[in-house]
Amino acid sequence: MKYKRILLKLSGEALMGERQYGIDPQRLKEYAQEIKEVVAKNIEVAIVIGGGNIFRGVAGELNGMDRVQGDHMGMLATCINGLALQSALEDEGLQTRLQTAIEIKEIAEPYIKRKANRHLEKGRVVIFGAGTGNPYFTTDTAAVLRAIEINADAILKGTRVDGIYTSDPEKDKNATKFHSITFKDVIEKGLKVMDMTAFTLSEENELPIIVFDMNKTGNLLKLLSGEQIGTVVNNQ
Ligand code: UDP
Numbered sequence: 001m002k003y004k005r006i007l008l009k010l011s012g013e014a015l016m017g018e019r020q021y022g023i024d025p026q027r028l029k030e031y032a033q034e035i036k037e038v039v040a041k042n043i044e045v046a047i048v049i050g051g052g053n054i055f056r057g058v059a060g061e062l063n064g065m066d067r068v069q070g071d072h073m074g075m076l077a078t079c080i081n082g083l084a085l086q087s088a089l090e091d092e093g094l095q096t097r098l099q100t101a102i103e104i105k106e107i108a109e110p111y112i113k114r115k116a117n118r119h120l121e122k123g124r125v126v127i128f129g130a131g132t133g134n135p136y137f138t139t140d141t142a143a144v145l146r147a148i149e150i151n152a153d154a155i156l157k158g159t160r161v162d163g164i165y166t167s168d169p170e171k172d173k174n175a176t177k178f179h180s181i182t183f184k185d186v187i188e189k190g191l192k193v194m195d196m197t198a199f200t201l202s203e204e205n206e207l208p209i210i211v212f213d214m215n216k217t218g219n220l221l222k223l224l225s226g227e228q229i230g231t232v233v234n235n236q
Helices: 025-039 057-062 067-091 113-121 139-149 183-188 196-204 219-224
Strands: 005-010 044-049 096-100 125-129 154-159 180-182 209-213 231-234
Touching (some): 025 067, 067 125, 139 196, 180 183, 183 231
Parallel strands (some): 005 154
Antiparallel strands (some): 209 231
16 A cells, blocks of 8 residues: 555535535445445545535634634534544444544543554544644645644645646646646646645655545545556655
8 A cells, every 4th residue: 555644535525425415325335335345445644625515714704703703613613524424334333433623522522643653553543623724724724734643645636626727627628637746837837626724734744745536436546546546746
């Protein structure tokens, strides 16, 4: 296997499936099954999940809400998704822990790096909820931060597109895909992979980012088995 420990970033929107809002139980189940296959190969899996399917702080601000208040709601939304994912993973027979950056200790463990490491060593899937615990950040930044903290080999960003393209493949049919690209080239070409805070944190800490299509069955395992799936962003 290519990597021993991964951090998987799933957006909240991915959980919507075909819906306009909330969580699609079928999509959740499919993700849980994909993750189960990876755990069966003794890969240690940590997950950061977004909250965009429920609430985004920016949306609150547009409607006149205080931004920080909105971000608190967004962070709680990631916890709701985390609980849903935890339940789906447990239905597949996996052992899991949800650790949150904001204490809700009756529901989830607080984030403690050493505990997270221990859970991962024991083969438990660790879900990190509540982002970084701070307003004005995104769950992409939380994903990079946690990946660095737990020494993950790479961050895998599961999206609807199967990698990074020269331009938006949903709009431009001549767009071509990169199999790999450097952090520097992503910036020079003005491509969008993650928000800049997340991206530079990854670059500075030499953490590879792999963008891939999580909705294609078997892709996650194929990628980890060394098949050329998605696009790798790294320093070479
Ligand atoms: N959020 C935050 N701090 C963080 C992570 C997230 O305040 O460290 C809030 C923010 O309001 C954000 C929302 O939680 O809009 C949901 O996260 P995100 O937009 O990253 O979710 P995704 O786009 O991955 O679904």
